[in-house]
């Protein structure tokens with residue numbers, strides 16, 4: 001047995017792997033949730049269709065080559081709990097495991113087999129300071145491990161903390177989001193098929209703002225992948 005496997009087994013004895021969704025059952029195997037939760041979680045399975053809920057929502061704004069989501073977002077359900085843990089638990093591993101899971105699903109789809117690089121939606125540095133990590137970057141890292149492609153965390157930069165969105169009207173909100181991102185390090189992005197990744201897709205304004213910057217680089221094309229898509 002390889003040393004790594006031996007060590008993993010030792011760790012599992014002392015820290016049994018708890019299901020990320022219910023935190024009461026244990027799981028075994030490569031998907032980090034228990035059998036009951038696998039059956040209950042709303043897995044999106046959009047990644048095999050070139051036109052789907054995500055591409056439709058972004059229609060006329062981003063020409064995505066392909067798009068996928070791990071879950072449908074359901075308020076007060078297990079998915080909300082999972083995403084909340086991924087963002088705020090302080091455990092970056094959760095987002096990475098979700099990324100590994102997503103990566104395995106993407107491998108089943110021909111639409112993602114020519115991805116060159118993974119680029120996460122950045123967090124403002126002050127949020128990274130409080131949370132300790134960027135959940136979207138960890139999700140992207142998990143995907144990149146499976147696709148065996150590099151993840152470029154420095155490609156985009158978030159300029160400033162997003163101002164409270166609730167008091168603004170739609171146009172203000174969009175302008176606000178659009179000026180929040182800029183290209184930072186574009187080395188290695190020219191002529192690449194970029195997989196842009198984020199945690200939750202609602203209106204798609206954040207993804208749109210980031211995609212707009214990335215597609216301004218010569219020869220790039222964009223695909224999208226998120227942990228969860230909010231239903232209307």
Ligand SMILES: [Zn+2]
Nearest residue numbers: 019022034037
């Ligand atoms: Zn469970």
